[in-house]
Amino acid sequence: MKARVHVTLKHGVLDPQGKAIAHALGSLGFGGVEDVRQGKFLELELAETDAGKAREQVKAMCEKLLANTVIENYTIELV
Amino acid sequence: MKARVHVTLKHGVLDPQGKAIAHALGSLGFGGVEDVRQGKFLELELAETDAGKAREQVKAMCEKLLANTVIENYTIELV
Numbered sequence: 834m835k836a837r838v839h840v841t842l843k844h845g846v847l848d849p850q851g852k853a854i855a856h857a858l859g860s861l862g863f864g865g866v867e868d869v870r871q872g873k874f875l876e877l878e879l880a881e882t883d884a885g886k887a888r889e890q891v892k893a894m895c896e897k898l899l900a901n902t903v904i905e906n907y908t909i910e911l912v
Numbered sequence: 913m914k915a916r917v918h919v920t921l922k923h924g925v926l927d928p929q930g931k932a933i934a935h936a937l938g939s940l941g942f943g944g945v946e947d948v949r950q951g952k953f954l955e956l957e958l959a960e961t962d963a964g965k966a967r968e969q970v971k972a973m974c975e976k977l978l979a980n981t982v983i984e985n986y987t988i989e990l991v
Binding site for chain 1: 918919920930933936937940942943944945946947948949950951952953954955956957958959960969972973976977978
């Protein structure tokens with residue numbers, strides 16, 4: 834079973850990397866970029882075949898390692 | 913208009929960061945993680961309101977800055 838995890842910064846948390854990208858896009862001549870937020874995207878290949886158990890497992894992984902839940906949100910999608 | 917961009921490593925390109933995450937998950941007691949691939953996830957806030965033009969613009973941004981098309985794929989989603 835495959836899980837797709839998005840880890841994004843919470844609203845209100847500064848994103849200097851996103852700001853740098855927005856600035857670089859402006860310098861390259863791309864106008865009209867009002868904001869950029871950068872997050873992480875993870876694809877996990879799991880041995881687990883039960884969707885419920887897999888989601889529980891990935892949730893625990895996010896809480897323990899993949900996301901810093903103080904400043905980041907995560908979403909889990911099973912495919 | 914908002915664009916969501918996923919930048920992922922092409923098939924066959926080594927992903928040491930993903931390997932490190934898979935290894936760390938194993939060390940934390942999460943068995944059954946067969947593979948992890950890490951990518952980037954970008955949310956862009958655009959002034960453009962026309963979907964066609966916005967997609968063109970974001971495609972150009974990906975080609976020029978956001979993705980290294982030699983080793984990375986990108987997908988664009990407008991929301």
